[in-house]
Amino acid sequence: MTLARKRSSPIHVDGIDYRWAVSARTLSSPEYVLLVVQSVDNGQRIVVTVPHRDRYLNMGGPPPPDFHYDAITPSLVRTIMAAAVDAGWVPDRPGSELSFELQPDETVRLR
Template sequence: MTLARRRSSPIHVDGIEYRWAVSARALSSPEYVLLVVQSVDNGQRIVVTVPHRDRYLNIEGPPPPDFNYDAITPSLVRKIMAAAVDAGWTPDRPGTELSFDLQPNETVTLR
């Protein structure tokens, strides 16, 4: 499954172009969903749940420590991609999507 160019960003790793996109599950949800796919092939995709602090909610007091991802950056996407490869991700071959949870310390755990 490819991602639309208009709603995703390119990222190049080892000379290969991938696309990534972020969406909120719901306006009040405390997490984002990050998708990563190789841009030209219909290969296996990564789906990562990323905790975040929703700026539109009125949260009293300091946010919980696991809500520390205000922005998903290309460097974070690269870390996630490397962890997915270690877990068996095959971006150039079709397969069941790999689902991960991103932990507060930037470790990726397979769901």
């Protein structure tokens, strides 16, 4: 399943083109959902839950004690992709999507 070009970003890793997109579960959700899939094949896609902090919802108070990412960058996506491959993601083979959670050490844990 490919991602629409209009609502996703390209990323090139190890000679292969992928697309990635980020969305929030709900407007007040404390986590983002990152989707990554190979651009041309119908390979297995990953869904990664990434904790985030909305700096506007916490104005004036100290940040929560747990870890959060303020932004998902291409560098972070590359790190997540490498960790997902180590955890069993096979991006060029069809299969059911894999769900992961991003951990504080930037590894992914299978859900």
